[in-house]
Amino acid sequence: MTTVLDVKNLTVRFAIRNKSAKFGAKSYLTAVDEIDFHVLKGQTLAIVGESGSGKTTAALAVAQLAAGEVSGEISLDGADLFSLDQKTMRQRLQVIFQDPYSSLNPRRRAKDIVSEPLDSLTTLSATEKDKIIDDLFAAVGLRQEQKNLFPHQFSGGQRQRIGIARALATRPDVIICDEPVSALDVAVQAQILNLLRKLQRELGLTYLFISHDLGVVQHMSDSIIVMYMGKIVEHADRISLFSTPRHPYTQALLSAIPSVDVDPEQNGKRILIPGDPPDPLNLPKGCRFQSRCPFAQDICAQRDPELASITPDQKVACHFPITY
């Protein structure tokens, strides 16, 4: 299988104005710290993590939409993304945003919103565009009569369908899905997730799927990256990650999810990690998870563990990975 998107040493930093520092001195918040990953054609790579993990920043950096200073190498189908012509890049890489209420311009009609990438990135004629828009509305399950409505006349799920249609308009190779269902009501989430899977099957799309919900990730992805404080702590294919999580953070994350299948009497079995993530401006030396880790030893406070292969399908950044 071919690699569509290849990311190496991706780092995103934000300059922070520091009141105590001398004039002109800047301190930096490193939101994403030298991460590597690649996405295979027609597959879904999920990035999971909690707030502040850097998952959304990393994805937006790939789409060249991140606000901070981005460094590293990103290649799309072998071509360097940063030197690629902007229009070509945007045509081949599209984004579905998190919040269907703020991601659609309230002053434009649904069809104009879907048509925006076509207007900016292609030289198609009006009739050609109309044909594409008709097909897109059908593909995402919206009615043709709804084309002229404004965003506020749609429900949350329908608005996300408009966002999906917009992302599909230029037939991109890769779609970045930034928490596409987390702002939707539970009953509507299933509609959108099923739609995304259907479109992937039919159009051979490649997804970079950002989520904090491991249930959704298990349902959607082929392989998974777990991020914590800007670093990848575990990278594995879906089955390995969910059956044999190697990093204590992954394990805690899995065990923290409330499940309908669990008997409440079994709550004692839950692995609770104490405390909160460290201050990103003042990271400890060594492993970033040490303060909350049940297995931390002296070495964890001295050396930052490297991401290393533990099986052919699973990499983990931990001095004491869990063994099975």
Add this chain to the structure above:
Amino acid sequence: MTHQNNDPIVQAQSPLSEAWDMFIRNYAAVAGLIILALIIIGAAFGPTLYPTDPFEMVWSPFTPPGVDGFILGTDYLGRDLLSQIIYGARVTLIIGLSAAIVTVVIGVTIGALAGFHRGLIEEILMRITEFFQVLPTLLFSMVIVALFGASLPMITLAIGVVSWTAVARITRAEFLRIRELEYVMASRASGTSNWKLMFFVILPNALPPIIVQSALMVGSAILFEAGLSFLGLTDPNVISWGQIIGSNRQYILESSFTVTIPGLAIFITVLAISLVGDGLNDALNPKLRQR
């Protein structure tokens, strides 16, 4: 398989027509709009219907209203006050409107540039705005008019130059808020260019408070012009309401009507504009539109 919902198809109602529906339900605003329309019609067609020359001495000075067929009486030179009010309405409204336009053009441009480009450009533009904000407005406009002459365009410009800062600040605040919204990022992801982002994506969404502010700006420009003409800083060849007050001010004790009638005209006009502005504010403010 995707399900389609079966709710009845609603008509596409644009945000603008919805705002109009909201506006029309606000009685005070509609009253203001009607008064304003009457004033504008009067200013436009009045001179044809009531062709008395406002500069000509037609009767003895200080004829009280209603006497000898002069509905509003005559001023200190025996000129017809009704005719002066009608002609003055044109000048007053034109100055109010064009000063507001100058204000909006300067304010929106500077506010939009400052709000869209963070960093150095923003710093420089906002320092300039603050500089204009702390200038004593009346004094500064008097200096401009005194230096460059009291012609109508110069008075308009003077009013515009001293009052654009409020519009600039509102525009910048709206730009700062909207540029962080996801639909702006979505437009960037769709390859939209920067100037299109500024003027076709962000600006239309920033318009509601700017519209409200500009409507109120018309009222305050009228008041400002009245203040300048009261102080004699006005084009002597045209009649405005402020100028009528200014030229009759010595006789305020003997014949107060020569001052109160144009004063009332200003008051009613500015009140009508404020009512319309408030109505626009309610209609365009989505927070008040819930339920």
Add this chain to the structure above:
Amino acid sequence: MAPLLKVENLRIELKTRAGIAPVIDDLSFELGQNESLSFVGESGCGKSMTALAIMGLLPDRIGRIASGKIIFDGEDLTTATEARLRQIRGNDISMIFQEPMTSLNPVYTIGEQIAEVLRHHQNLGKIAAHNAAIDLLNAVRIPNPKSRVNDYPFQMSGGQRQRVMIAIALACRPKILIADEPTTALDVTVQAQIFDLLRDLRRQTGTSIIMITHDMGAVAEMAERMIVMYAGRKAEEGPVRQIINNARHPYTRGLISCVPHLMSDPSAERKELTEIPGIVPSLQAFGKAQCLFSERCGLASERCLTERPPEIVFENAHKSSCWHARNPK
């Protein structure tokens, strides 16, 4: 023993532009001493409105209790005076909200905010209240409570703020704690901490908990009984395990199966998620004499469209308002 809280035939009307809509339509339920009850449903189904009604905090002039009773400890709260309700709020019944970022006052230290409640309701002195605040912070597992008590809300993380909210809510040892989506804004590992804390506090203090949520997993973890709300009406009520294993209302079944839950065997084939088509009806449709779920329901028959389904009672006080409840699926 009489229940701690008994809600009888409650009807709450909300004034909307289109007219008056019953956002809560003929709701009855009971809450026992030291019981944990959960309300589940999508947004706009009336979960939060029920909580606000119990607290006497319905939006002024927009919402009102049209009929029914809310009996707390033998006293009907729907006829209680505002002064009496103020006495009860925060003292006997208290509430924590979804958004820990905005529900604390940014200009006071957290210690002052906790102490304020104690001084107001329990007439504690300044020093006593301060010390009690430290004890409470300790009880909600905030590290170094003696120094953190002087922190301002912005110095704390989201999870810590929600703990402070819980400390404030529990300050007067309320008989009922209402938690409105208490962990929706928090990360899962922090959610697990908060759930663990709430469970422990309930064990220690005997407080009854009403938790409002959209997450069936959270219900399964936290509650013994649950009420599924749909469009202002009770769809189903009963013991949590019994409903999860054998739901009798199609909406409940949809809510359980539309969410991708973690599978015990990750290598099993991933099936399509069950969809509940459409959305919750708009307020104008509330109160109609029919089953309001019928337009989204695969089982809908003639009768569902013309008559409101009655509540059918099964074993263990499992109740379901569906014409097809006796033979679901």
